[in-house]
Amino acid sequence: MRYFDNAATTAVRPEVLEAMLPYWTQVYGNPSSHHEIGEQAAHALADARARVAAVLGFRTGDVIFTSGGTEGNNLAVKGIAVAALLGRGARHVITTPIEHESILGSVAALERVHGFEASVVPVDGTGTVDPEAVAAALREDTALISVGYANNEIGTVQDVRAIAAHAGARRVPLHVDAVQAAGWLPLTDLGADALAIAGHKLGAPKGVGAVAVRGRIPLEPLLHGGGQERGRRSGTENVAGAVGLAVALELAEAERIESARRVAVLRDAFVERVLARVPSARLTGHPTMRLPGTASFTFAGTSGEAVLLELERRGVVSSSGSACAAGSDEPSHVLTAVGIDAALAQTAVRFTFPHDLDAALDDVADAVTAAVTVLQSGA
Structure with a gap:
């Protein structure tokens, strides 16, 4: 059988599995525990965070490990928008009609729960959004722009740098869903304020991903509890998954x-x-x-x-x-x-x-x- 559904998921690479194995069988401590095995796990988590940040072009502290692309997109869209609502009363977001369901669903939740208004900027027959049309949709109360770097169904790549230039000029955060782009397109110097990836598109397992949010951008957490991930995503971290994601991302970028x-x-x-x-x-x-x-x-x-x-x-x-x-x-x-x-x-x-x-x-x-x-x- 020949498999051509890699946009849905990929096989775990042998190098990734080998790197992850010790964190399931030997260094399996909780990274929040203050003993030797916990501290070893915490060190591995910190190392993985730095490696992911380097490939994404963000600072180490910007990277938040998640369960995958859907959670990362939800955290970026809802977290940034709600923080802007609480901070300055912003209730407007911009996106396109071809985004992944995790983006469109998050925007719909902002409208339903928090009274946001969404501007959905149309695309042309190739699935391309005009950066000038995005700029024209900006308002004084815009909390966020969310645009996918590359579409998961038709593969169209957006000019996110041009969109980022407009967003930066108006000091509006730009979130980029890079789940499909990672491993195929350059990720650094996009001008994005938040960027999400998923491990299982890159040769890491399902159930791990990351979203990088620049430290200057206020972010309201979706999950509350123990305050892990610097209070932005509570819950015991998936150390083995984070290690696997780092290895898979580095390999994909090198190739x-x-x-x-x-x-x-x-x-x-x-x-x-x-x-x-x-x-x-x-x-x-x-x-x-x-x-x-x-x-x-x-x-x-x-x-x-x-x-x-x-x-x-x-x-x-x-x-x-x-x-x-x-x-x-x-x-x-x-x-x-x-x-x-x-x-x-x-x-x-x-x-x-x-x-x-x-x-x-x-x-x-x-x-x-x-x-x-x-x-x-x-x-």
């Missing part, structure tokens, strides 16, 4: 430029072959400003779920979009936001490739051709 170049070449050949052989195929997302490891299509006259089943019969595993929305009968909010009608959006299939992809995908493109042909013929 990033070469793997992105190699995978993009193989992806482009795959896309060209699918488009040439399947007349109904339509590539979604930006044609060039997209993640190297993402190729997403609609196939008119089919259903995405049926294509996935046919592909799996042929030894290819992919997805119809975000794993967080799997099983939903609703069309993708990302695809409808870029102007694709609901019926066509239901035919979407997404292929997301591993960082170590090193061979042509002609056989996968042929499997796509066969699967779609069978379904369209009714055979």
Whole structure:
């Protein structure tokens, strides 16, 4: 079976597993405990924090370990916005309609619970938001801008540096969801005030992530209790997970430029072959400003779920979009936001490739051709 659903999750890298193992079996102390084993765990946690911060381009104390991308996005969006509400009465946030459910759900909660108003800046047919349109949405009471660096369904990459320039000029914090971008795109010097990542997109286990929030940005915690993570995220830290995240992130960053170049070449050949052989195929997302490891299509006259089943019969595993929305009968909010009608959006299939992809995908493109042909013929 060939696995092309890496945007949903990746395999744990052997180097990561090896680095984590001692913190499950030997140095398993609680990092808040004041004895030798606890202090060893605390030292490992501090080291992991510094290593993650270095790759993200933040200070060590800015990094907060979380359970993953969803928690990191929730903490950044709600925590920064509520702190701005408490500090200066700000009740306005800006985002786009193609964000991950953890962003859109957090914004909806701010509206419902705290009376915020949200400006949802539209995107064009490629899924690109105009930084000038974001700037035009800024108000005196804007508490936060939240924009994804790269979309998890169609792979479109945003010009977050341009957005950051507008945000900085108005002294409005910018949160960037970099969950899909990490390992594929540069993370430093983006101008972001908060940035979230998830370990399981990078070769670390599920259940660990990080959000970096610059120290000057007030942040209201979501979890209260023992005051861990400098009072910003209470709960006993996942030391082994933090160590694994640090190792995975460093490895991904060290390999990033070469793997992105190699995978993009193989992806482009795959896309060209699918488009040439399947007349109904339509590539979604930006044609060039997209993640190297993402190729997403609609196939008119089919259903995405049926294509996935046919592909799996042929030894290819992919997805119809975000794993967080799997099983939903609703069309993708990302695809409808870029102007694709609901019926066509239901035919979407997404292929997301591993960082170590090193061979042509002609056989996968042929499997796509066969699967779609069978379904369209009714055979």
